[in-house]
Amino acid sequence: MTKENPQAESETAEKAVETETPVNSKAADINACITHGREIMDTQLSLVAEKQYDFAPEFNEMTAQLYLLGVVWKFAEGLDTIAKDARENAFLVIQTMLISDGMKLKDAQKRIEFLRKMSQLDDGSDALAVDIGRESIPDDNSLVEVFEHYVDDFQVSGEFWRLYDRGKKTMLYGGLSVAFIVIWFVTLYMPGNTTIAILAAGLIAAALFVIPTFLIGLVIYRQKMKKAKQSSSS
Numbered sequence: 001m002t003k004e005n006p007q008a009e010s011e012t013a014e015k016a017v018e019t020e021t022p023v024n025s026k027a028a029d030i031n032a033c034i035t036h037g038r039e040i041m042d043t044q045l046s047l048v049a050e051k052q053y054d055f056a057p058e059f060n061e062m063t064a065q066l067y068l069l070g071v072v073w074k075f076a077e078g079l080d081t082i083a084k085d086a087r088e089n090a091f092l093v094i095q096t097m098l099i100s101d102g103m104k105l106k107d108a109q110k111r112i113e114f115l116r117k118m119s120q121l122d123d124g125s126d127a128l129a130v131d132i133g134r135e136s137i138p139d140d141n142s143l144v145e146v147f148e149h150y151v152d153d154f155q156v157s158g159e160f161w162r163l164y165d166r167g168k169k170t171m172l173y174g175g176l177s178v179a180f181i182v183i184w185f186v187t188l189y190m191p192g193n194t195t196i197a198i199l200a201a202g203l204i205a206a207a208l209f210v211i212p213t214f215l216i217g218l219v220i221y222r223q224k225m226k227k228a229k230q231s232s233s234s
Contacts, residue, residue, distance in 0.1 A: 026081040033079070033093040034100075037072045040136070044143035053147055056161035063129050063150075065115055067143050068094060070126070070133020091116060154224055163224070167217040171210045179206040 045064065053060075072093045076086035091112050098108040119130050126134075129146045136142035150156050179202035186198050193201075 029076070029079040029081045030089070030093055030096065033072050033076055033082075033090070034097055036075045037068055037093060037097065040071050040138065041068055043139060044136075047141055047144050048147060051144060051147070053151070054158035055147070055150065056156055056158055058161075059150075059156040062115070062118060063146060064143065065094060065111075066119055066127055066129035067133040067136075067146055069115065069119060070130040071136060073130070074134045074136075160221075160224065163217075163220065167213070171213050171217075174213065175206040175210045178209045179203065181205075 041064065044067070048064075055063075069090050073087050073090040076082045076089050076093070082089040094115070095108050095112045098111060099105060103111070119127050121127060128149060132142050132146050154160050182205035183198055183202040186193055186201050
């Protein structure tokens with residue numbers, strides 16, 4: 001058995017403290033950001049719910065998360081261990097929150113990459129929701145202010161989302177139904193065709209349904225956009 005060296009043990013303990021304490025402190029600061037973010041969003045989302053906005057669900061979620069990015073980013077700047085890379089650590093905080101809420105790690109990482117792209121405009125400046133999130137104070141109406149900027153934007157409205165969703169389902173299920181009927185008809189009443197010919201007939205029939213449906217949807221979309229621009233300019 002080797003003889004104990006008190007001085008060596010002391011030095012080892014000091015090194016352990018030096019390496020472990022920053023990690024523990026950073027974890028504590030990340031948790032503080034999560035707590036702060038959840039508290040702010042609980043208040044802000046309740047105020048938004050009172051307004052009963054009709055936005056597309058994806059736009060709703062993205063805008064709230066970009067706002068949260070700004071809130072956490074500002075809060076992180078006041079914490080010692082994560083202040084230097086506050087913006088990046090804000091993304092880490094949101095990713096941790098998404099996973100905690102039940103999202104898989106891979107999906108959370110993809111979501112963060114999407115938010116990273118949407119958080120900045122083409123000129124490098126921060127998106128509106130991020131800016132307002134950074135400037136917000138507790139119990140204000142800042143998230144409502146963000147959504148108010150898009151009330152007259154038809155492209156992010158719930159009406160447009162429902163129109164798009166219905167059109168997508170109509171093309172998908174309608175195209176499949178038409179293809180199935182044609183394949184059934186050709187197989188039953190026109191025997192002797194090869195499998196490739198039968199499938200080709202089904203695909204052509206589906207295309208003849210999908211293409212006009214898409215064009216009609218495009219016309220409706222343009223009309224809706226024209227009306228939205230006219231109402232916003234008046």
